[in-house]
Amino acid sequence: MISRSEVQSAAQRIRPHCHITPIMTSASIDQLAGCKVYFKCDHLQKAGAFKSRGAVNAVFSCSQEEIRYGVCTHSSGNHGAALARAARLRQVPAFIVVPQAANPLKMEAIEQYGGQLVICDNSLEARSSKLEEIRLQTRAREIPPYDDPLIIAGQGTAALELIDQVADLDSILVPVGGGGLLAGAVLAANSAIKVYGAEPDQADDAHRSFHTGTRVLSHQPNTLCDGLLTTLGELNFEIISDGAEDILLVSETQIIESMEFIWRYLKQLVEPSSAVVLAAIITHRDLFTGQKIGVVLTGGNVDYRNLPFTAPPD
Amino acid sequence: MISRSEVQSAAQRIRPHCHITPIMTSASIDQLAGCKVYFKCDHLQKAGAFKSRGAVNAVFSCSQEEIRYGVCTHSSGNHGAALARAARLRQVPAFIVVPQAANPLKMEAIEQYGGQLVICDNSLEARSSKLEEIRLQTRAREIPPYDDPLIIAGQGTAALELIDQVADLDSILVPVGGGGLLAGAVLAANSAIKVYGAEPDQADDAHRSFHTGTRVLSHQPNTLCDGLLTTLGELNFEIISDGAEDILLVSETQIIESMEFIWRYLKQLVEPSSAVVLAAIITHRDLFTGQKIGVVLTGGNVDYRNLPFTAPPD
Numbered sequence: 001m002i003s004r005s006e007v008q009s010a011a012q013r014i015r016p017h018c019h020i021t022p023i024m025t026s027a028s029i030d031q032l033a034g035c036k037v038y039f040k041c042d043h044l045q046k047a048g049a050f051k052s053r054g055a056v057n058a059v060f061s062c063s064q065e066e067i068r069y070g071v072c073t074h075s076s077g078n079h080g081a082a083l084a085r086a087a088r089l090r091q092v093p094a095f096i097v098v099p100q101a102a103n104p105l106k107m108e109a110i111e112q113y114g115g116q117l118v119i120c121d122n123s124l125e126a127r128s129s130k131l132e133e134i135r136l137q138t139r140a141r142e143i144p145p146y147d148d149p150l151i152i153a154g155q156g157t158a159a160l161e162l163i164d165q166v167a168d169l170d171s172i173l174v175p176v177g178g179g180g181l182l183a184g185a186v187l188a189a190n191s192a193i194k195v196y197g198a199e200p201d202q203a204d205d206a207h208r209s210f211h212t213g214t215r216v217l218s219h220q221p222n223t224l225c226d227g228l229l230t231t232l233g234e235l236n237f238e239i240i241s242d243g244a245e246d247i248l249l250v251s252e253t254q255i256i257e258s259m260e261f262i263w264r265y266l267k268q269l270v271e272p273s274s275a276v277v278l279a280a281i282i283t284h285r286d287l288f289t290g291q292k293i294g295v296v297l298t299g300g301n302v303d304y305r306n307l308p309f310t311a312p313p314d
Numbered sequence: 315m316i317s318r319s320e321v322q323s324a325a326q327r328i329r330p331h332c333h334i335t336p337i338m339t340s341a342s343i344d345q346l347a348g349c350k351v352y353f354k355c356d357h358l359q360k361a362g363a364f365k366s367r368g369a370v371n372a373v374f375s376c377s378q379e380e381i382r383y384g385v386c387t388h389s390s391g392n393h394g395a396a397l398a399r400a401a402r403l404r405q406v407p408a409f410i411v412v413p414q415a416a417n418p419l420k421m422e423a424i425e426q427y428g429g430q431l432v433i434c435d436n437s438l439e440a441r442s443s444k445l446e447e448i449r450l451q452t453r454a455r456e457i458p459p460y461d462d463p464l465i466i467a468g469q470g471t472a473a474l475e476l477i478d479q480v481a482d483l484d485s486i487l488v489p490v491g492g493g494g495l496l497a498g499a500v501l502a503a504n505s506a507i508k509v510y511g512a513e514p515d516q517a518d519d520a521h522r523s524f525h526t527g528t529r530v531l532s533h534q535p536n537t538l539c540d541g542l543l544t545t546l547g548e549l550n551f552e553i554i555s556d557g558a559e560d561i562l563l564v565s566e567t568q569i570i571e572s573m574e575f576i577w578r579y580l581k582q583l584v585e586p587s588s589a590v591v592l593a594a595i596i597t598h599r600d601l602f603t604g605q606k607i608g609v610v611l612t613g614g615n616v617d618y619r620n621l622p623f624t625a626p627p628d
């Protein structure tokens with residue numbers, strides 16, 4: 001089992017290649033939420049998402065020999081762009097398997113960082129089999145998106161910084177997809193601060209896994225949160241079961257409303273996956289009333305040409 | 315004539331009530347622009363725009379006696395919200411005359427800060443006559459949106475901070491509507507740094523005024539930049555004629571493209587009026603190649619339910 005010290009090592013390893021992202025607050029949001037919310041702005045991280053932390057940690061933990069044929073992964077977007085960037089820093093190729101329904105802006109970002117896009121069908125099964133094909137063909141080293149100790153430790157640095165930047169937090173809340181960030185936050189908090197996951201109720205595998213004690217391995221997600229479509233990883237599930245407080249569910253309506261609050265009051269362009277944390281605070285407000293809560297805004301790669309906001313009536 | 319020392323006094327006066335806003339940069343934008351661009355984030359200012367600087371400076375320069383019946387103004391939005399907020403800090407009412415075509419989010423913001431909305435027709439003439447009516451009726455003190463030494467000095471504090479935050483700037487570029495920010499920047503720079511205005515070519519009164527030496531008093535603007543519809547103020551024109559380097563024109567297409575660059579690369583929700591500065595750098599790139607340029611992102615009160623971005627073809 002990995003621990004807080006792996007997260008601390010990751011923080012040192014990624015320092016030259018990742019930002020220490022700022023914290024933002026809004027009096028209007030605090031009033032809406034009934035507590036003090038500290039937004040850790042990882043949508044301002046390199047490549048526009050916290051995923052750069054794990055990707056850089058994993059890639060820079062490899063010897064040049066280990067990645068001489070490059071790296072590969074499957075991703076709905078942000079891990080792919082982060083891995084393409086990390087590979088470019090090491091001057092090796094990156095092969096990124098992306099489902100065809102992925103956000104087009106995220107695909108553009110992967111190519112912009114020099115990654116080679118490989119489009120596949122949308123199911124998790126199709127992603128896995130296409131990745132296996134690419135891996136055998138290129139001999140590139142697989143860098144998984146979440147189910148990996150180096151990725152978990154890397155993502156945990158976001159929570160480590162947050163704890164360092166805001167004194168006396170009562171709780172930390174992060175979105176949960178594959179569980180890299182949530183597992184990393186559990187390790188970083190090390191039982192000193194309560195750590196919650198937030199998940200769309202239309203993609204509730206982590207909630208069900210957490211409450212039944214058995215990891216849900218496949219589901220049919222139906223959510224705007226394109227970063228939260230995957231099921232929990234094995235190691236992630238282990239760490240989360242052991243140390244997370246709960247996985248809180250939120251509706252799509254509440255996600256869109258919370259995204260609008262963040263846009264309007266913080267003026268920050270975050271993607272729907274980032275908005276689940278504020279949605280969870282508002283939906284489950286009794287849990288948090290009067291607290292100091294740290295949340296991670298995970299990514300800013302929103303397709304602003306295709307937004308969920310409804311035009312007001314004329 | 316006012317000078318840099320009035321801007322310095324304004325900086326002290328507004329300190330308790332306004333943010334010192336951060337500077338952001340983007341390697342991708344620098345590459346696009348061919349120079350180093352330092353974005354002064356006044357869309358993160360109180361009430362979401364630099365206008366809070368001038369409004370607070372003007373309102374806090376008044377005695378309680380002078381504003382006992384409140385304050386009033388006409389505004390397409392940001393000055394109105396800023397004035398409503400400043401009035402609330404002094405616990406007096408604010409009457410804000412707003413053209414009916416104004417951005418609905420800006421109207422909501424005025425009401426949120428406790429301002430009383432008075433809707434009028436869209437012409438500058440209609441705004442002026444409605445304001446005069448309100449002023450006589452309420453005896454509220456008029457706080458003009460730009461043509462006023464206290465407003466100009468207040469807006470100039472954005473440039474004063476920018477110069478303090480970024481060493482060795484070659485040029486400063488700000489949007490020009492009524493000319494409060496541009497005149498303030500000219501005073502703050504005090505001939506040590508070149509100061510340019512940027513203006514939509516569909517609202518080019520400042521450009522024409524600057525180049526003919528005669529202030530254009532009425533025009534028919536046709537631009538997305540709802541913050542840049544007014545003509546130059548008299549005092550503003552005097553200061554700008556005396557000290558600005560040039561007023562650079564940009565097309566609507568370039569404004570939309572630059573707004574998209576700022577959204578995509580800075581992840582900052584800025585309104586179209588803010589994007590004219592980057593548009594000017596890109597349109598007139600030979601002027602700025604290799605320079606260090608400070609620009610002010612003036613506001614973030616964009617109507618995100620009604621965006622100019624075109625959906626990509628399916």
